[in-house]
Amino acid sequence: MKNWKKPKNVKTPTTKSGKAYRFISYAAVSGFGVGYFPFASGTAGSFATLPFAFLFAYFWGFWGIVISSILVFIIGVITSKEVLKYTEHDPSIIIIDEVVGQLLAFVFVAKLLQNNLDAWWAYVLGFFLFRFFDIIKPEPAKWADTKLLNAWGVMLDDVFAGLYAGLFLYLINIYIKVI
DSSP, X not given: OOXXXXXXXXXXXXXXXXXXXXXXXXXXXXXXTGGGOSSOHHHHHHHHHHHHHHHHHHHHXXXXXXXXXXXXXXXXXXXXXXXXXXXXXXXXXXXXXXXXXXXXXXXXXXXXXXXXXXXXXXXXXXXXXXXXXXXXXXXXXXXXXXXXXXHHHHHHHHHHHHHHHHHHHHHHHHHHOOO
């Protein structure tokens, strides 16, 4: 990203608690290592989210997706802020934003996914729709990605992409009746 400037004079933590916080932040934003996948780490992060999306939607429906998305978003903003002190804007290791976006891709159909083992294709379609919108970044996702050069921008572009994917998944279900 052209406009991003790496923070200057950032000191590496020297205390045990500072080092622990940095370690925990890197672990969280990378999806406990998924973000270090050698290529397409965002796609790997989205794919790794699918079992969790299934569990939250299957057992708790709409509220499972919403509450888990909010919690992951809050953790993502806090931990991304720490990691961005040492990296460029939205480095490939940060995949916690993909986790939130991928979860939100199922928010509008979560009620239909609750207690439904036959809707596996909805997860496949939701995965591809989210990846599509995350890559093309329609507004306001593009705005968040290019203008909010901080942890909020890292997280929000994927929130918008996830909501777009969720809306399209919902509309596809209305017109094709696949769930």
